[in-house]
Amino acid sequence: MSPIPSRPLRERARTPGAAELAGIPWLAWLEPDDQAMARNSIVMASTGPGEQICRIGRPATYWFGLVDGLLKMSNEPGAGAPITFTGVPPGAWFGEGTLLKREPYRYNIETLRKSTVAGLPVDTFHDLLARSIPFNRFVLNQLNERLGQFIAARETDRLNDPDTRVARNLAALFHPVLYPGVGSLLRITQQELGYLVGLSRQRVNEALRSLQVAGLIAIEYGGLRVLDLEGLRRYERPD
DNA sequence: TCATTAAATTGTT
């Protein structure tokens, strides 16, 4: 799967609609002045499947949020084994680590399907960080939760049982704090999940059905519903 | 709003 070259996001940026702004969780927490500033500087862009949101080495210009769609975060696909670090469902905001250090991006973000992405310009990000306590609280919480995610991911990668890997990956995608936009219904096809977990679609299909039998999820057309998040986190293959 | 058709997704081999 080769990424489709495309113009940088900033050249396709448009102003967000009211409904799109309403879906941004941290906006509501800001003081009125800060909230107005954020609203005015946020830009939106729509992308097709396979496009890149940011590339390794590019200067960091935005703090990104996924409004709708599905992304994956990975290392350079050219050099060495391609590693998908994590899937990114709607409601996620990411890149703050890079922005904080004013470094270039350290990973590629690619859309798995047609997606709508919001961007908060780096300058506004630092303004808010400098004076808004609620904003800091959100970012801090975000960092803390994600740290837990990566630790869990280290364990998941060592597992070789496909069913278990799918279960753990799903549990990560349904993380209620990091990804409030997901709710209990995750819109993801089995094909997309395969790309994310690194399994064939057939194997994902098989894994999902055993998870369904175990009562942890309900498979739906074009997505799935989580019935037992804790169970997914703990899932181990029954012998 | 309903019926028809195309496209996407899932289930099976």
Add this chain to the structure above:
DNA sequence: AACAATTTAATGA
């Protein structure tokens, strides 16, 4: 990887 079955989305009366 290919195929059939199923579900959704799009189209036009």
